Amino acid sequence: MSAPQVVVHRDKELMARAAAARLITKIVDAQAARGSASVVLTGGRNGNGLLAALAEAPARDAVDWSRLDLWWGDERFLPDGDPERNETQARAALLDSVPLDPARVHAMAPAGGPYGNDADAAAEAYAAELAAAAGPEDHGPVPSFDVLLLGVGPDTHVASLFPELPGVRERELTVVGVHGAPKPPPTRVSLTLPAIRAAREVWLLAAGEDKAQAAAMALSGAGEIQAPAAGARGRSRTLWLLDEAAASQLPRDLYPPASA
Numbered sequence: 494m495s496a497p498q499v500v501v502h503r504d505k506e507l508m509a510r511a512a513a514a515r516l517i518t519k520i521v522d523a524q525a526a527r528g529s530a531s532v533v534l535t536g537g538r539n540g541n542g543l544l545a546a547l548a549e550a551p552a553r554d555a556v557d558w559s560r561l562d563l564w565w566g567d568e569r570f571l572p573d574g575d576p577e578r579n580e581t582q583a584r585a586a587l588l589d590s591v592p593l594d595p596a597r598v599h600a601m602a603p604a605g606g607p608y609g610n611d612a613d614a615a616a617e618a619y620a621a622e623l624a625a626a627a628g629p630e631d632h633g634p635v636p637s638f639d640v641l642l643l644g645v646g647p648d649t650h651v652a653s654l655f656p657e658l659p660g661v662r663e664r665e666l667t668v669v670g671v672h673g674a675p676k677p678p679p680t681r682v683s684l685t686l687p688a689i690r691a692a693r694e695v696w697l698l699a700a701g702e703d704k705a706q707a708a709a710m711a712l713s714g715a716g717e718i719q720a721p722a723a724g725a726r727g728r729s730r731t732l733w734l735l736d737e738a739a740a741s742q743l744p745r746d747l748y749p750p751a752s753a
C-alpha cells in the first residue's frame with residue numbers, strides 16, 4: 494500500500510476545483526491507456542463539491558463520458574430519489590449534466606427497491622456486481638478502480654466505515670450493510686477497507702476546521718479501527734487533498750513544502 498501524500502489548498506473552493514482538474518486528467522489518461530476509466534464516488538459536502546466543480550471545469554468534456562464506469566463507496570439506505578441519497582446528490586451535482594452510459598453508472602440499491610428494506614441484501618448484490626466487473630488482472634473481486642474518492646468525517650470515518658464499528662473490522666466481504674451509523678441515516682451500504690484498498694489511487698478529501706483533528710490523527714499513525722481514514726490506502730497512490738483549515742493540526746513534517 495502507498496504512503497499518504499498531502500496536498501494543501503488555500504480553501505475548500507480551490508480544493509474542489511483543483512481536485513476536479515486532477516480527476517479530469519486522471520480519467521483522460523486512463524481512457525487513453527486502457528480505453529475506459531473507473532471512479533468511485535463519495536457522498537458528503539466535499540465529494541459533491543468536487544463533482545460540482547467538475548461540472549463547471551473548462552476541460553470537463555476532455556473526458557469521454559461514455560467510457561467511464563462510476564461506482565459508489567457508500568450509500569445512505571434511503572428510498573430511490575431521496576434528496577439525502579448520495580446518488581441523488583451526485584446526479585444533481587454532475588451526473589445528469591454529462592452524457593454517461595447509464596449501464597456504466599452503478600448505483601447501490603435504494604431502500605424499498607429490489608431488496609426491500611434489507612441493507613445486507615443490497616450490500617451482497619453490490620458485491621456481486623463488483624465481482625462480475627472484476628477481470629483476471631484485478632486484485633480480488635473488485636475492479637481496479639482508477640480513483641476511489643473518499644470524504645473524511647470529523648471522527649475519521651470514510652465511506653460508511655465508522656471507528657470501532659463492525660464495518661471497519663471486515664476483512665473478507667467487499668461490501669457490507671451498516672446499521673446504527675453515528676452519522677444519519679443510521680442504515681447504509683458501504684465498501685469495506687479491502688475493497689477500498691483494491692483501488693489504484695485513493696484520494697481523501699477534507700476541508701474545514703472540523704476535519705483538522707481527524708486529518709492529523711489519521712496521518713500520524715493512528716490504527717484503522719480507531720481511525721478508518723488511516724486504513725484508506727491505494728495500491729499505487731494515497732492522496733490527501735486538504736484545505737489550510739483541515740491541515741492546520743498536521744505535524745510540520747507532514748505539511749507539504751509548497752502548495753497553493
Ligand SMILES: O=C(O)[C@H](O)[C@@H](O)[C@H](O)[C@H](O)COP(=O)(O)O
Nearest residue numbers: 536537538539644645646651652
Ligand atoms: O454518506 C456520507 O455521508 C459520506 O459518504 C461520508 O463518508 C462523507 O464523505 C463524510 O462524512 C464527509 O462528509 P462531508 O464532506 O460533508 O464532511
